[in-house]
Amino acid sequence: MRKVFVVGVGMTRIGRHFDKDLKSLFAEAALRAIDDARGASPQALVVGNMLSSSLYQQDNLGALLADYIGLRGVGALKVEAACGSGGFAVAMGYTLVAAGLYDVVLVGGVEKMSDYPTPTVSAALAQAADAEYEVVYGASFPALNALAMRLYMESYGASREEMAAWPVRMHEYAYQNPYAQLRFRITLDDVLKAPVVADPITLLDSAPIGDGAAALVLASEDVARKLSDAPVEIAGVGLGSDSVDVSTRFDILDPLSVRKAAEQAYRRAGVEPKDIEIAEVHDAFTITGLLSLEGLGLAPRGEAAKLVAEGAFAKGDRPEVNLSGGLKARGHPVGATGVYQVAEIALQMRGEFPGVKASSPEVGLAQTTGGVLASTSVIILRR
Amino acid sequence: MRKVFVVGVGMTRIGRHFDKDLKSLFAEAALRAIDDARGASPQALVVGNMLSSSLYQQDNLGALLADYIGLRGVGALKVEAACGSGGFAVAMGYTLVAAGLYDVVLVGGVEKMSDYPTPTVSAALAQAADAEYEVVYGASFPALNALAMRLYMESYGASREEMAAWPVRMHEYAYQNPYAQLRFRITLDDVLKAPVVADPITLLDSAPIGDGAAALVLASEDVARKLSDAPVEIAGVGLGSDSVDVSTRFDILDPLSVRKAAEQAYRRAGVEPKDIEIAEVHDAFTITGLLSLEGLGLAPRGEAAKLVAEGAFAKGDRPEVNLSGGLKARGHPVGATGVYQVAEIALQMRGEFPGVKASSPEVGLAQTTGGVLASTSVIILRR
Numbered sequence: 001m002r003k004v005f006v007v008g009v010g011m012t013r014i015g016r017h018f019d020k021d022l023k024s025l026f027a028e029a030a031l032r033a034i035d036d037a038r039g040a041s042p043q044a045l046v047v048g049n050m051l052s053s054s055l056y057q058q059d060n061l062g063a064l065l066a067d068y069i070g071l072r073g074v075g076a077l078k079v080e081a082a083c084g085s086g087g088f089a090v091a092m093g094y095t096l097v098a099a100g101l102y103d104v105v106l107v108g109g110v111e112k113m114s115d116y117p118t119p120t121v122s123a124a125l126a127q128a129a130d131a132e133y134e135v136v137y138g139a140s141f142p143a144l145n146a147l148a149m150r151l152y153m154e155s156y157g158a159s160r161e162e163m164a165a166w167p168v169r170m171h172e173y174a175y176q177n178p179y180a181q182l183r184f185r186i187t188l189d190d191v192l193k194a195p196v197v198a199d200p201i202t203l204l205d206s207a208p209i210g211d212g213a214a215a216l217v218l219a220s221e222d223v224a225r226k227l228s229d230a231p232v233e234i235a236g237v238g239l240g241s242d243s244v245d246v247s248t249r250f251d252i253l254d255p256l257s258v259r260k261a262a263e264q265a266y267r268r269a270g271v272e273p274k275d276i277e278i279a280e281v282h283d284a285f286t287i288t289g290l291l292s293l294e295g296l297g298l299a300p301r302g303e304a305a306k307l308v309a310e311g312a313f314a315k316g317d318r319p320e321v322n323l324s325g326g327l328k329a330r331g332h333p334v335g336a337t338g339v340y341q342v343a344e345i346a347l348q349m350r351g352e353f354p355g356v357k358a359s360s361p362e363v364g365l366a367q368t369t370g371g372v373l374a375s376t377s378v379i380i381l382r383r
Numbered sequence: 384m385r386k387v388f389v390v391g392v393g394m395t396r397i398g399r400h401f402d403k404d405l406k407s408l409f410a411e412a413a414l415r416a417i418d419d420a421r422g423a424s425p426q427a428l429v430v431g432n433m434l435s436s437s438l439y440q441q442d443n444l445g446a447l448l449a450d451y452i453g454l455r456g457v458g459a460l461k462v463e464a465a466c467g468s469g470g471f472a473v474a475m476g477y478t479l480v481a482a483g484l485y486d487v488v489l490v491g492g493v494e495k496m497s498d499y500p501t502p503t504v505s506a507a508l509a510q511a512a513d514a515e516y517e518v519v520y521g522a523s524f525p526a527l528n529a530l531a532m533r534l535y536m537e538s539y540g541a542s543r544e545e546m547a548a549w550p551v552r553m554h555e556y557a558y559q560n561p562y563a564q565l566r567f568r569i570t571l572d573d574v575l576k577a578p579v580v581a582d583p584i585t586l587l588d589s590a591p592i593g594d595g596a597a598a599l600v601l602a603s604e605d606v607a608r609k610l611s612d613a614p615v616e617i618a619g620v621g622l623g624s625d626s627v628d629v630s631t632r633f634d635i636l637d638p639l640s641v642r643k644a645a646e647q648a649y650r651r652a653g654v655e656p657k658d659i660e661i662a663e664v665h666d667a668f669t670i671t672g673l674l675s676l677e678g679l680g681l682a683p684r685g686e687a688a689k690l691v692a693e694g695a696f697a698k699g700d701r702p703e704v705n706l707s708g709g710l711k712a713r714g715h716p717v718g719a720t721g722v723y724q725v726a727e728i729a730l731q732m733r734g735e736f737p738g739v740k741a742s743s744p745e746v747g748l749a750q751t752t753g754g755v756l757a758s759t760s761v762i763i764l765r766r
Binding site: 053074075078130238243268 | 457
């Protein structure tokens with residue numbers, strides 16, 4: 001297996017880009033990543049995207065986007081794993097280089113969500129759940145995550161106030177991240193008094209709907225040195241799954257897909273949870289972020305909420321988690337999120353992240369998931 | 384790069400399976416492939432599928448299908464490249480093993496198309512074209528391919544009768560293939576007198592709508608010997624693209640995506656077009672098959688129609704092409720087609736194909752494409 005490096009990074013600000021379509025949003029991020037990699041010429045494109053088919057009646061997205069940015073002819077495909085699509089796209093781009101098929105691969109994630117009314121977007125997002133066993137009964141994503149949050153609080157005696165510490169911190173970080181969607185501070189009280197979306201989840205426990213695109217240029221070792229002064233190695237990748245329908249989980253509070261993906265990624269990178277200095281984890285809802293920390297082995301089971309409320313995982317701790325503001329406040333353009341995470345960690349390792357800066361990390365981790373923790377990728381980065 | 388082998392093959396008959404849903408159709412093929420690989424335990428699943436999102440409101444298909452067949456926990460994702468999804472799924476599964484991430488990977492392709500009326504399915508298939516530049520003007524797939532067919536006939540002086548030789552042959556082969564959808568013979572006259580779908584394309588120039596699933600177990604060299612007495616090597620993989628919208632092609636009769644994918648696959652496998660003894664090529668329409676033969680370098684430009692009419696590429700010639708009956712008559716459950724092709728070639732190399740048998744080939748090729756030859760994968764197999 002060949003070593004693979006991130007040599008170029010590009011992102012768009014996340015928000016409501018009514019003036020840009022899927023293609024132009026993607027192009028903005030992709031061309032920045034190519035510029036950042038000294039004008040590299042990608043030989044293939046892997047795109048992470050969830051909603052182009054259901055919201056825009058557009059498939060064949062890989063070829064469409066490759067041509068749009070001037071890469072006509074290169075191998076191009078779309079990867080779909082619901083809200084985890086971006087992480088899986090990074091994993092596949094990594095694999096294409098690691099296997100030696102290509103020396104330079106562009107990985108992009110793009111999602112355009114704000115052109116439609118919220119009920120339409122919510123229905124499209126619900127396609128990440130089981131159409132026959134969940135969605136047909138009206139179980140939306142907030143409803144399914146509310147079940148997990150309620151169970152977490154009951155099982156571990158976590159208080160509503162402890163749970164609310166997470167979104168407060170995410171908004172503080174996003175406030176300082178120029179790419180973030182929700183750049184305002186909130187208090188514990190704001191979270192508790194926000195409109196209830198699905199009890200006990202309030203509006204401020206939930207990631208917003210937003211448009212965004214992120215892109216990476218990945219390269220093999222030889223080429224990486226030519227394209228970057230500060231290449232960041234992708235040291236390990238892991239993929240895991242769980243039942244899509246939550247009702248048949250072995251244990252709703254044991255994030256199987258995260259554990260499986262993390263085990264593989266740690267083993268392949270030759271590191272352990274204690275070695276991780278910075279992480280971006282998937283917090284589409286407060287409960288998702290907490291369960292992710294536990295599945296990754298960064299917090300003991302049942303203790304993430306309490307630890308976060310006590311200040312763990314914040315700037316200055318180890319690991320420093322979601323300095324971007326997380327899905328919660330940086331934003332969650334679903335198929336792009338996993339690409340944003342890797343881009344953010346790479347920029348932190350280069351000392352160039354424009355928001356809250358990490359403490360010079362050498363080993364980092366990005367974890368993205370689709371559905372209610374059903375499809376997870378874990379990517380370990382090393383400076 | 385590690386060597387990768389096909390060690391298990393499973394297919395369902397293609398047709399109108401009103402009694403089976405997407406999951407059960409997939410399971411039938413996947414469990415057969417696993418049985419064929421002596422009960423192998425796949426560590427990951429790559430699914431090729433185009434229409435689950437638009438027709439069944441179901442994303443997160445990788446995790447859903449992995450769980451359904453008892454593989455809960457394994458890394459799972461969906462690959463989408465329109466009607467070329469299946470070929471790209473094989474390519475990604477190959478890459479996961481070649482890069483050393485997994486030793487045993489299940490690749491599946493599944494499509495359920497016959498539950499809806501034809502206009503609904505046609506609209507969903509049109510998502511492989513450019514939504515903003517083509518579909519909005521009513522340019523369906525038959526219409527776009529009709530432009531190419533008309534241009535081919537005008538440019539090269541190919542007669543309508545020469546063009547019609549292809550579907551006649553495909554039906555002859557499918558008649559003998561128990562997995563095929565259209566198991567009846569037709570004459571040249573039948574093709575010419577069939578209802579016109581989009582002039583000059585008639586109903587019998589077009590692949591049918593049908594349901595089907597195919598699956599492969601891929602394994603690394605060490606493991607392959609344990610799982611199969613007759614492993615078939617995936618010797619080379621190539622991926623290519625072209626503009627999705629046909630109006631901006633450099634040359635509509637030069638299948639750029641096929642040429643690009645083929646060049647890579649031949650180079651990586653260390654073979655040339657003249658070494659190919661058997662091939663399955665993408666013939667969603669008669670014109671697609673002919674242009675594919677030319678893009679693959681198996682026929683000189685502008686001569687495929689004449690050569691086919693004269694008997695080239697038939698059983699006994701070299702290469703023997705589409706002995707399955709092709710998309711045209713074996714059937715084209717879109718996201719599954721590329722997986723069927725590889726399964727068919729592997730069975731031919733094992734001497735176990737249940738239809739028209741090849742002449743003991745050692746080197747074979749499968750080519751699948753999405754859109755009007757916009758997203759192509761080429762996979763070279765070696766016994």
